[in-house]
Amino acid sequence: MVLLPILHVTLLQLTLASFSAAIDPTQGFTQLPISNSNFQVQKPYDVPQNQRYTFIDGVHKFWVYSTDKPFEPSSTTLPRTEIRITGYDYTSGVWQFEGDFYVPSGTSGVSIMQVFGGSSSATTLQLRVYDGSLKAYRDPVVQNNIYDRWFRLNVIHDVGANNVKVYIDGNLNFDGDGRGPGTFYFKFGVYTQNDPSNYMESRWRDIKLFRKQ
Template sequence: MAIAVLFSLLCLSLSQLLSFQATAQQNPTSGFTAVPLSQSNFELHKPYDKSPSERYSFSNGEQRLWVFATDKPHTTSSDTKPRTEIRIRGYDYSSGVWQFEGQAYVPSGTTGTSIMQVFGGSSRATTIMLRVYTGSLTVYRSPVILSNMYNRWFKVNVIHDVGASNVKVYIDGVLKYEGSGAGGNNHYFKFGVYAQNDESNYMESRWRGIRVLRRN
């Protein structure tokens, strides 16, 4: 009997290990096709009184965006907080299943800022926001989906299923968040830094390998 119990426990442990490995090795882009992107698809939103080079740089495939809490908004008529963001043009959508992919890096000290968002919603302005608070990556204020995230590269995949009103967030290929959408009939992707609450004086994020994909 003891041997049979031990064997059952061993099989269970092996099954759990295989299940964990399968989860850890998910490919969120499976079944999706990348759309063509060029520099013309990247529209920079920055403080209106600053030149692009004062808040943005692009070198060796890396986009670096930064902003100060004391900066002006992106237009003279806006009353929003300061931002330096890339708005992806040419792929606004109102239906289907779409995905944003990119590798992100946030230097220590940056806090109280959105680094990626799916814009558009009826119950709020955005479908989802990924924010940074004191070294943690969060969906809005909570939950935390990545801790100790300063000063290292990590991969971000955000999938928005409009018809199912569903959003998934993968970090380094692992599903970290799944929740409902926010309605709306026009959506697009943005990344960079956009001051939220309790923001630091200086905010920065860096991005590379940006892709937009849609389900086949």
């Protein structure tokens, strides 16, 4: 009988601790002005844009099929429908991407967000979906059970420290090395990877960029 109140207090402390772990990753950063003019849509070259991308009521919806063409006739890359953020390419400093994302069940084998650029590979970060888990490339897991729910994503890239941090709903879920120096920019949408589902989709809203001054 004595153990029950103690167990209750312990569970309450753990619950409060989990809530207190969430922070605002944008503190100390300056928000940058962006608009639709900064959003360059890349989609299979042989279909109209509205057959792979819509922007309705503040939500960007991207979808692609594993059998689609690449974004350019001369490209050998896999199918994608992505937004490449223009006007804010960078080679130094500490930069941050923020946005809410939603992935419907069944989408798998696809990158939904990238930090493009690096010396040891084409990208410094890819956040991929595999069977309902969000991963940094193939491993490690950044967030489990992401299907059919909205999440807030913050990605911080410190070029000088060669470091990338990923926050989900204000919690630091990934802290890893970058891929060396380069010219960098952010992308979001769907970009086919290995073992893809036939249909891949992601939705995004409230996209913001920040820089630490």
